[in-house]
Amino acid sequence: MYSNRKILLAEDTIDAQELHQLASWLQSGTRLTKGPLTLDFERAFAQYIGTKHAIFVNSGSSANLLIAYALLKSGHLRNNVVIAPTVAWVTTIAPFMQFGFEVKLCDCNATDLGFDLDAFEAMCEQYQPACAILVHVLGHATDMDRLLSICKRHDVHLIEDTCEALGSEYKGQKLGSLGLAGSFSFYYGHHISTIEGGMVVLNDSYLFNVMLSIRSHGWARDLQDASMHAAWTKEYGIDEVRDLYTFYFPGFNLRSTDLNAFLGLSQLKKLESLVHKRESNFLLYRQLLPKFWSQQSPTSTLSSFAYGLLVQNRLETCKYLTSHGIESRPLICGSLARHPFWTKEKDSVDLPMASIVHDHGIYLPNHGNLSTEDIHFIADKVNEVAKPLFF
Numbered sequence: 001m002y003s004n005r006k007i008l009l010a011e012d013t014i015d016a017q018e019l020h021q022l023a024s025w026l027q028s029g030t031r032l033t034k035g036p037l038t039l040d041f042e043r044a045f046a047q048y049i050g051t052k053h054a055i056f057v058n059s060g061s062s063a064n065l066l067i068a069y070a071l072l073k074s075g076h077l078r079n080n081v082v083i084a085p086t087v088a089w090v091t092t093i094a095p096f097m098q099f100g101f102e103v104k105l106c107d108c109n110a111t112d113l114g115f116d117l118d119a120f121e122a123m124c125e126q127y128q129p130a131c132a133i134l135v136h137v138l139g140h141a142t143d144m145d146r147l148l149s150i151c152k153r154h155d156v157h158l159i160e161d162t163c164e165a166l167g168s169e170y171k172g173q174k175l176g177s178l179g180l181a182g183s184f185s186f187y188y189g190h191h192i193s194t195i196e197g198g199m200v201v202l203n204d205s206y207l208f209n210v211m212l213s214i215r216s217h218g219w220a221r222d223l224q225d226a227s228m229h230a231a232w233t234k235e236y237g238i239d240e241v242r243d244l245y246t247f248y249f250p251g252f253n254l255r256s257t258d259l260n261a262f263l264g265l266s267q268l269k270k271l272e273s274l275v276h277k278r279e280s281n282f283l284l285y286r287q288l289l290p291k292f293w294s295q296q297s298p299t300s301t302l303s304s305f306a307y308g309l310l311v312q313n314r315l316e317t318c319k320y321l322t323s324h325g326i327e328s329r330p331l332i333c334g335s336l337a338r339h340p341f342w343t344k345e346k347d348s349v350d351l352p353m354a355s356i357v358h359d360h361g362i363y364l365p366n367h368g369n370l371s372t373e374d375i376h377f378i379a380d381k382v383n384e385v386a387k388p389l390f391f
């Protein structure tokens with residue numbers, strides 16, 4: 001029954017009806033660039049996450065970049081030291097490297113793959129960083145109460161890279177809303193898709209307006225705080241005409257478009273059902289793979305991104321799964337400390353748990369179209385070939 005079936009890691013969330021609606025909207029002769037739908041999408045997304053503000057950008061990577069640069073330019077930071085996770089995505093930390101931050105990598109814990117909080121606390125004491133960025137790995141929160149209290153004690157701004165955890169909750173609060181700012185990705189294969197796309201969410205209105213400027217070249221035209229806009233023009237003696245092309249920051253163009261926002265608004269309507277499907281898929285995998293390590297976390301709603309496994313024989317397992325039409329990948333980046341972009345520039349760091357993930361981590365498909373039979377089939381194949389890793 002499954003011989004010709006391909007089970008993909010991820011599948012498109014944009015369906016034929018949405019494409020049809022998009023085509024009609026495109027034909028209505030609207031301008032398409034960032035406009036009113038972007039504002040609608042931002043408002044709806046902020047409301048969903050439970051923050052005051054949201055800023056739509058063209059990817060999750062751009063969301064991280066915007067946060068890092070806005071923090072630097074807004075005067076929020078007392079130094080340029082940042083603690084970052086080792087099990088993460090490259091663009092979780094790349095912007096901090098690009099902007100000259102001193103990036104200190106922290107190992108992951110063996111339970112939810114978030115920060116090893118003892119190590120994190122010791123690093124806060126040693127380096128006194130102005131900020132930290134975390135990743136909610138494959139949708140799982142770590143012990144956020146303890147993490148937030150460490151950050152509070154050491155006066156550390158916490159950024160949440162929530163690109164793998166849209167819809168997950170910690171004690172009923174959406175991930176991404178717990179720190180100073182959160183980032184999201186709407187790339188193909190994520191919980192919802194705007195083709196490419198990302199979002200920053202936050203409550204700090206000053207930082208929000210700085211981000212609005214930096215997202216669009218560094219001008220003040222997009223600011224939502226009129227008094228802030230007036231203060232800037234007054235300070236630099238800018239008249240109404242000059243104001244159109246006056247740049248307050250060496251900005252970027254990180255904008256998305258109303259086309260992508262159109263999709264975002266319709267995708268948001270499906271999000272809750274996708275979250276529940278992903279959570280039940282995760283629970284079924286865990287039930288069918290009892291011999292294997294599984295992520296355990298205090299996430300109250302788990303918007304699982306993929307099912308993570310640690311096995312002794314990764315190459316053999318992945319090849320066997322491929323031969324049965326099942327797609328798998330390494331468990332995100334493994335250890336960032338072992339990638340060429342890091343080793344070429346930085347001293348080596350000993351991060352043993354991240355290294356285990358690097359050498360033994362796999363992730364298995366999880367998406368809205370995965371059936372119960374698919375998961376049984378995948379688990380059967382894993383049980384046939386994979387050797388559980390004990391550590």
Ligand SMILES: Cc1ncc(COP(=O)(O)O)c(C=O)c1O
Pocket residue numbers: 059060061062088089091092135161162163164184185186187197198
């Ligand atoms: C944790 C994390 N951060 C950032 C990103 C980057 O998002 P994008 O592909 O939209 O740039 C990803 C992508 O999967 C990710 O998993």
